[in-house]
Amino acid sequence: MDGLVAYFTLIGFGPTGWGVPLLRAATMTVAVSLAAFGVGIVFGVFGCWAKLSKSVVAQSAAAVYTTVLRGVPDLLVIYLLYFGGSQAIGAIARTFGHQGFFGLNGFVVGMMAVGIISGAYQTEVLRGAYLAIPKGELEAARVASMGRLLMLRRIIAPQTLRFALPGMGNVWQLILKESALISVVGLIEIMNQTRLAVGRTGAAFSFYITGAILFLVITTFSGAAFRRAEAWAMRGMAGRVRQ
Amino acid sequence: MTRLAFLWDTFLQLLAGVPVTLSLVAVSVALGGLLALALTGIRRASRLGEWAVSAYVFALRGSPLLIQIFLIYYGFGQIGWIRSSFLWPFLREPWWCAITALALNTAAYQAEVLRGGLNAVPKGAVEAARVCGMGRAMAFRRIVLPIAIRQALPAYTSEVVIMVKATSLASIITLFEITGIAHSIVSETFRAFEVLSIAGLIYLAINFTLTRAFRRLEIRLTPQSRGRPTDRPVSKA
Numbered sequence: 001m002d003g004l005v006a007y008f009t010l011i012g013f014g015p016t017g018w019g020v021p022l023l024r025a026a027t028m029t030v031a032v033s034l035a036a037f038g039v040g041i042v043f044g045v046f047g048c049w050a051k052l053s054k055s056v057v058a059q060s061a062a063a064v065y066t067t068v069l070r071g072v073p074d075l076l077v078i079y080l081l082y083f084g085g086s087q088a089i090g091a092i093a094r095t096f097g098h099q100g101f102f103g104l105n106g107f108v109v110g111m112m113a114v115g116i117i118s119g120a121y122q123t124e125v126l127r128g129a130y131l132a133i134p135k136g137e138l139e140a141a142r143v144a145s146m147g148r149l150l151m152l153r154r155i156i157a158p159q160t161l162r163f164a165l166p167g168m169g170n171v172w173q174l175i176l177k178e179s180a181l182i183s184v185v186g187l188i189e190i191m192n193q194t195r196l197a198v199g200r201t202g203a204a205f206s207f208y209i210t211g212a213i214l215f216l217v218i219t220t221f222s223g224a225a226f227r228r229a230e231a232w233a234m235r236g237m238a239g240r241v242r243q
Numbered sequence: 244m245t246r247l248a249f250l251w252d253t254f255l256q257l258l259a260g261v262p263v264t265l266s267l268v269a270v271s272v273a274l275g276g277l278l279a280l281a282l283t284g285i286r287r288a289s290r291l292g293e294w295a296v297s298a299y300v301f302a303l304r305g306s307p308l309l310i311q312i313f314l315i316y317y318g319f320g321q322i323g324w325i326r327s328s329f330l331w332p333f334l335r336e337p338w339w340c341a342i343t344a345l346a347l348n349t350a351a352y353q354a355e356v357l358r359g360g361l362n363a364v365p366k367g368a369v370e371a372a373r374v375c376g377m378g379r380a381m382a383f384r385r386i387v388l389p390i391a392i393r394q395a396l397p398a399y400t401s402e403v404v405i406m407v408k409a410t411s412l413a414s415i416i417t418l419f420e421i422t423g424i425a426h427s428i429v430s431e432t433f434r435a436f437e438v439l440s441i442a443g444l445i446y447l448a449i450n451f452t453l454t455r456a457f458r459r460l461e462i463r464l465t466p467q468s469r470g471r472p473t474d475r476p477v478s479k480a
Contacts, residue, residue: 067447070404071446072408072443073407073411073446074411075411075414075422076411076422076442076443076446079422079435079439080436080439082435083429083435083439084436084439086435087435088436090433173305176307177305177307178307179307180307180309180310181307181412184415190310191307191310194310195313198317204314204318205317205319206321208310208314208318209314212302212306212314213306215305215306215310216301216302220305
């Protein structure tokens, strides 16, 4: 019992509690994950477009992108963007006479790294969803003399989104968990905040289990949100025969 | 040192991390596989077991591996009875902590893969085995498990690839596998692009080889998909 009281004092919102920093860190985790999700969708749309295009160059570029990003550890990609990025900026700065190491913003690096990685998965999700659109609908749209942009907006985008939502939900869960890796470049998200708290208090088990629980809460709630979105997107589709 | 010599030297240094990475993958995937089998047994045994295993799978798949590694490496030391138990000499070592975390994590995913495979076993096959007089255990060993493993193999392959990538997190608790060595070279030389690209290529090579090997295994294990012998070109002799 005493143990529990001590635990809740430690992670609570009292004067000696870590509740506020932990909540702020959880907000940061969600924020950086959302930003990465956005970046991932942009990369995914371009990747999907390249994979479906008739150009051999675009196709192979997209194939290299998805193969490499799905075959290399995420930590390596984050390091590459962080250290490689500051190496590049350092090289540019040296030509202007500046010296020293240039640290990059952890949020931007994390958002880009996780975004680029998740884009490789998003590419496959979107490609699968696009291919699931019944061909007849595209033909019908063309016969109804829709232009390419109008067809994209009215037929392709909504239908692709509908079929892509379950896969996108999986990518979102992946991003949430990967966001913990951004702690290595100094962003104060859940992982890093718990590490700082452990450094200050020494209560390693209490804080890491709290961090894990915070992640579980976020993944559970967002999973439920995605299921609701799926139900919304699929409204009126019950019993429809897929071609 | 010229650029080419530096690249070659880096490559050789990183190569020294390959056995560490591969042994982390092999040991944790094997231990995780055994644990996944046990979990599947528990899941099928009772209602309570099913609930407990689902909770385990939910907790390990819903939180980041990095936090699980930290929980075991730093967190277990906080708990008195673990410190005084026979496990402590193991859990003090980063290698065993990484193995424990990776194995517990992959067990959750492998249990799901196995569940998918088991669900795909046709009921008729099990019934036929029982009618032939096989006991439950024998039917499971001879009929259900082989079919399930065959079904689950593609998903299992991607789980192993994910594990190869996941071992890179062991570098954060001071293990010198490929990523750990790469990180230390980068912090000495500041030549991030070169060093990390070579490390990436090594990972790609490992994953490519593994995927090919599993693909071959898949073809071997599914003779029916290769077509009947008469479909093949008949030799002249």
